[in-house]
Amino acid sequence: LEPVSLGIAIGAASALTGYLSYPRFYCGFVECCPRDGDRPNATALKEVLDTKLFGQHLAKEVILKAVVGFKNNANPKKPLALSLHGWAGTGKNYVSQIIAENIHKQGLKSKFVHLFVSTLHFPHDRNVTQYKDQLHKWIRGNVSACASSVFIFDEMDKLHPGLIDAIKPFLDYYDQIDGVSYRKAIFIFLSNAGGDLITKVALDFWRNGKDREQILLKDLEQILSLGVFNNKNSGLWHSSLIDKNLIDYFVPFLPLEYKHVKMCIRAEIQSRGNGIDEEVVKKVADEMTFFPKGEKIYSDKGCKTVQAKLDFY
Ligand SMILES: Nc1ncnc2c1ncn2[C@@H]1O[C@H](COP(=O)(O)OP(=O)(O)OP(=O)(O)O)[C@@H](O)[C@H]1O
Structure with a gap:
């Protein structure tokens, strides 16, 4: 190799190595541990x-x-x-x-x-x-x-x-x-x-x-x-x-109320990319069970079974 091409080749190689070792570039491909000074959003x-x-x-x-x-x-x-x-x-x-x-x-x-x-x-x-x-x-x-x-x-x-x-x-x-x-x-x-x-x-x-x-x-x-x-x-x-x-x-x-369960149902419907049908929201919420016996305010499974129940509709 003549000296000029050799110089260019070395320059290109070191630029590439430098680039690859540049954290922002490298961490675009491989998950990196946050560095000191990285602020949470x-x-x-x-x-x-x-x-x-x-x-x-x-x-x-x-x-x-x-x-x-x-x-x-x-x-x-x-x-x-x-x-x-x-x-x-x-x-x-x-x-x-x-x-x-x-x-x-x-x-x-x-x-x-x-x-x-x-x-x-x-x-x-x-x-x-x-x-x-x-x-x-x-x-x-x-x-x-x-x-x-x-x-x-x-x-x-x-x-x-x-x-x-x-x-x-x-x-x-x-x-x-x-x-x-x-x-x-x-x-x-x-x-x-x-x-x-x-x-x-x-x-x-x-x-x-x-x-x-x-x-x-x-x-x-x-x-x-x-x-x-x-x-x-x-x-x-x-x-x-x-x-x-x-x-x-x-x-x-806190234990979740009927209105919170409905919010979970709406969020789940949206996350599935569907439009919200309030009829369905009500049907699913009504399938949940609530306590205490008399007042029936809190869902006894919170929002836990919402996803599975929604699969029926
Ligand atoms: N307060 C809430 N707001 C929004 N979504 C909720 C809420 N609580 C539960 N969910 C939904 O219900 C699902 C199940 O809840 P999660 O697994 O967080 O309950 P948990 O409190 O950890 O229950 P467990 O004690 O039984 O493990 C969540 O993935 C989420 O989709």
Whole structure:
């Protein structure tokens, strides 16, 4: 090669390598862990919660404050630990998905988002020691690969207390554990524990003729943490997560009313690309069952069976 062509070839090759190693280009093809300084899109999170999450004014408020505050903090002292509580089908998994998507575009499909379901991943009490070991390695390995990993634990009330305690060190105020810092990770715990307490408060408001939007976080937060702590069946009972104040936010999910179920049905119809037929919306909503026996205000499965019921129409 003559010197000029050689120069051009080297120049082109190094430009290409430079381009390929340029994160924005490279991360267009391969999922990358968010870099330090990457800000969460608070407006987008608010918008999604405002438009897609129905009947959960408290959860909306807490989640927004917690997630945006945490991600804006360049140097958090501990990972963010959220405990989501409420009746079945009220949106706990749904919100976890929304949070995950706000942090990692691919949401639950992201390699940096990990979902554990107690009865699926840790079914046998006799294997607790083995599960503990696996969980430690799994969390450590994933946080080493991406500091802002998201871990979601569903059915927390069914998780063996030994495993809850195993997660504890990761949530604590340690700078590093064996050279790994967990302070930018997010842990989300989901459970039905406390659902009855939340319902009781909501019902009291309803019976006193007050709007559910008038329920304040302080009406529920303490009832919830104490109630869950003192309930032997809650799984979190006496768990050092609560004991040591390692949960940053208790997030209450209110039971859903008839009008919220209708909103879920409309959203589902729209997501299927169909036009809304109010007749169908009413038919599907009427198929749901409501409690308590007398007043029949709250859907006992929340919005959970809406999708399946809609398939009939
Ligand atoms: N508050 C809500 N607003 C909008 N959609 C909702 C809401 N609650 C539930 N849904 C819809 O119902 C589906 C089931 O809800 P989800 O899985 O989040 O319930 P959950 O609270 O996690 O229940 P469980 O405790 O039984 O696991 C969601 O995927 C979503 O489509």
